[in-house]
Amino acid sequence: MSKQIVRLSVNGSNHELLLEPQMTLLQALRDELGLTGTKYGCGVCECGACTVLVDGKPVLACSILAISVRDKDILTIEGLAGNGNLHPIQQAFIDYGAIQCGFCTPGMILSSKALLDENPRPSRQEVKEWLAGNLCRCTGYVKIIEAVMAASETMVKGGSHGK
């Protein structure tokens, strides 16, 4: 198949890319745009390491074609901190020891953002259910859940910078 010109809006910047139509969003982000914060963990929607937000909703970049999200707002981990300020979820992951090897972290943080944007005060159970699609092999999830609960507190109190 011949390449197509695809416009992607990533972290507030527009990019015009010449892509094979079968290229996944994960490949476009990592290989074409150099946004390597989004990780390959399985390639088949099982681990959540490639989670990005498309129009605010969590999407698995490994299994969606780049052309299918043309002209939509894509947020990757690199775009979450604004003006050098960490997002409250990033800060909470750091403060609560929720990061070990860090390979699941970008997907985990973006999934958490989608949750807290939709449900600012989730219960622990709701956090556990929401994050069930994001696998982590290091932490046992305990401190990740603590971090999301703490970020929820901060954001409800107005600590979010409105991303």
Next chain:
Amino acid sequence: MASELAVVGKRLTRPDVAAKATGSALYTTDMTLPGMLTAAVLRSPHAHARIVKIDTSRAAKLPGVMAVLTTRDVPDKLFNMGTSELLIIKKEHLIADQHVLNNPVRYAGEAVAAVAAVDEATAQAALELIEVEYEVLPAVFDPLEAIKPGAPRVHDFAGNNIAQHLSHPYVSGDVEKGFRESDAVIEGTFTTSKQKTAPLEPASCVASFDANGRVTVWSPAQRPFLARRRLGEAFDIPEGKIRWITPLIGGGFGNGASLRAEPICVALAQKTRRPVKLEYSREEQFVATETRTRFVQMVKLGVKKDGTMIALQTRVIADAGAYFSATGSITGVNMAYLLGLYRVPNTAGQADIVYTNTTPSGAVRGYGNPEGMFALEQVVDMAAEKIGMDPMELRLKNHRTTGEPSRSPSITIESCRLAECMQLGAEKIGWKEKRATRNKAGIKRRGLGMAVTTHNAGSFPRMLDYTNATIKLNEDGSANLTAGCCELGQGITGVVSQIAAEALGMHAQDIVVYAGDTDVNEFDAGCVGSRATYNIGNAVVRAASEAKQKLLERAAKMLEAEPGELEAREGRVFFKVAPDKGITIAEVAKDAIYNFKGDAGQISGHCSWEAKWNTPAFEAVFAEVEVDTETGEVRVIKVAQAHDIGRAINPLTVEGQLEGSIMQGMGWALTEDFAVNSKGILESDNFTSYKIPSSMDIPETEVLLVEYPIESGPFGAKSVGECGVNAIAPAIANAISDATGIRLFELPMNPERVLHALHRKEAGGLSY
């Protein structure tokens, strides 16, 4: 004492996590070099086959393909992908049994050929064009089948597929006499599974030769220096011509203690003279990287009526899979812990290490110890039941403690707080109360179980445990520390910065750590074997103390005082008797460089540290489970884990290690199944069929740190990396038994096995 420490013991933020939270952290797979090629590997569809003919001509002609690699292109030299054997002091285990590419191939999924091309799509397309004619050979997948006469032979040199026989070196007494004198003898055969480490980051490598023929290798290896030596052996490249860099690792768990993608990647880089990247897919990570060793352990314990253990014997069949790797050393460790946790006067252990046509086994967190505990800690419970004793009482009565020989008899246990761990854990789980009142009828039944364990800090005295650390102070009062630690997520870079800061009187955030680069760092044995905090930390504390001495000497000149009158803390040097009076470390460090009086001498310290001691950590695990007797499903309700840590350098990271190990242990216990079909094809090569725990599986967890600083560790620290995983599966098994009366002898303890055991029990047969 603890109040005197300014940095150690604090829940500080690690230096690596800000980059990880913002997506700027660089892992091997994130690297790109100019002109870099992408590699892909053709893998065998057969479990055992001779490659009769391989035609790569069509693949080689595909535009964009730069090299095709087959057995003809790799060194005709046997080597071993594992690294442990390089350090074993008594060389009885050494086996080299594989090439970079092998013919015949000995497991389904083994590499047959590889391609380097301009991009991923071209590399994958080229694989399709390689034509291979196989002669399929008979294969064997079960170690007990493999040792039978007439079984298919995996390696020509290994009769009955036995690669090696091991006798446990520290036998004592007369085990047969011990059993005769026992009031109760318990026996069981326990089979463990080939757990995958399953790090979120699959294996990967980037390799690049420079114009002088020197190669730089980037890969998530946990032992850069030993990986460099192994690679050099395989390719006949001297160590000095290899620069090995371990970037951030996306999860280790032992998998990075062996070579994985590196040999093929380096061979392609050598052939093309261009940088090459090889990234394993998740399926390749499952099928083609080493697994936990499948052990079949026949364990026999003899006890007196009063609970005194008097004889313990283990006979082990260890499944190495298709290649030996580190299975010999793992099996030795397995027997040592199984026979060395309790004070038993008569012990014996024998093991056969057996080849099968399955994915090779190798280093996985715990390194034979969890497998041993799965057997031992169930046998101990069975003995308690038989003599009518509380399982905790039986353990308290028999476990080795302070002043007694450790599992390595030449090392006396410096400090053991296992009794306190047991008491604390029992209290948190409600051991006495709940065991008296639990519901043993109905469909859903609850039970409590426990298990205890110990784990060394490093590998001394069986192995060389050697490391180096160097620290230098910059003129602004910051420092650079080179230490042999790889950051695989455990937080070691934070730990060594806290240790150095405490020893020097600095702030941890002012210390920048350099690790994992064989050109920059001095030798280190790697981040494996629960050795890093204890052994690397011991080097760091001494290097920093040497620097501190120089700091105080120079400060004394500047303040016209004696060094002994001064102390350094939190970035300042001050008079002990008048803490307000002093100067900053930055001022002293600046004077050491920009001196202008003929007295320049940058402040630095170095330590070359070879371990001469080893103080094990201890741990007690308590689990409460609910067994659904209709579905066979086991739900873990609560885990209380008390760990004898010596001192936690950073309690936040220690807790994180333990919480993670609970879940990794639970996965091994209940759901993770390396399922191979009748043709030897791996069926669980993805996260749907190979189920690691998710956030939905977390029990209520209580991680309890029992802190009694020890003499031999840095600021009193012991180890934590592996111990936490050892006792989870047996604690769950014992809880299942408590709930239902069934005893499970094989992992994973999935619904099928639980139901099978329940039905057998209902049918009137003894469950064991």
